[in-house]
Amino acid sequence: MTIVLVNPEIPQNTGTIARLCAVTGAKLKLVHPLGFKTDDKHLRRAGLDYWPSVDVEEIDSLNSFLKLKKEKEEQNLNFYYLSKHGKNNYTDVEWKDSDFLVFGSESSGLDMEHLKPDEKSVLRIPMKEGQRCLNLANAVSIVLYEALRQTGFKGLI
Numbered sequence: 001m002t003i004v005l006v007n008p009e010i011p012q013n014t015g016t017i018a019r020l021c022a023v024t025g026a027k028l029k030l031v032h033p034l035g036f037k038t039d040d041k042h043l044r045r046a047g048l049d050y051w052p053s054v055d056v057e058e059i060d061s062l063n064s065f066l067k068l069k070k071e072k073e074e075q076n077l078n079f080y081y082l083s084k085h086g087k088n089n090y091t092d093v094e095w096k097d098s099d100f101l102v103f104g105s106e107s108s109g110l111d112m113e114h115l116k117p118d119e120k121s122v123l124r125i126p127m128k129e130g131q132r133c134l135n136l137a138n139a140v141s142i143v144l145y146e147a148l149r150q151t152g153f154k155g156l157i
Helices: 011-024 041-053 062-074 136-150
Strands: 002-006 027-031 056-059 079-082 100-103 122-124
Touching: 002 011, 002 062, 002 136, 011 027, 011 041, 011 136, 027 062, 056 062, 062 079, 100 136
Parallel strands: 002 027, 002 100, 027 056, 079 100, 079 122
Antiparallel strands: none
16 A cells, blocks of 8 residues: 655654554655655654654655656556545455555645546545544554455554
């Protein structure tokens, strides 16, 4: 699995997600601009000593990410976008080890107009009506662990 964070703003969230990636073996891609520097003390503190265990790649822009996405889709790899505007629940997907889970920034989510995803690939986490959103790190955890559950927790004990 690969977690993609597009323009994350809060270093503690990204640090927590990096720690999640370290303990699950998920890859992490950070799409710039970031709301912090990757040497930020808050990012490192949240990731603790897990940071060196994370397979992390920084992507310099959304356009560079879109090029990567096109290459990967040509290899028949799936991209899923998490948004409160999704019509399908994250549990409706038959997850594969090679899937990409794409999350937006804490304040504005994903720019769907620029990403132009297929409507079936835009997913949501059910929430009580009237609530704005979940914390980014919590949302990533929920979706990643469902995907890992469906794929048999390969490589995890």
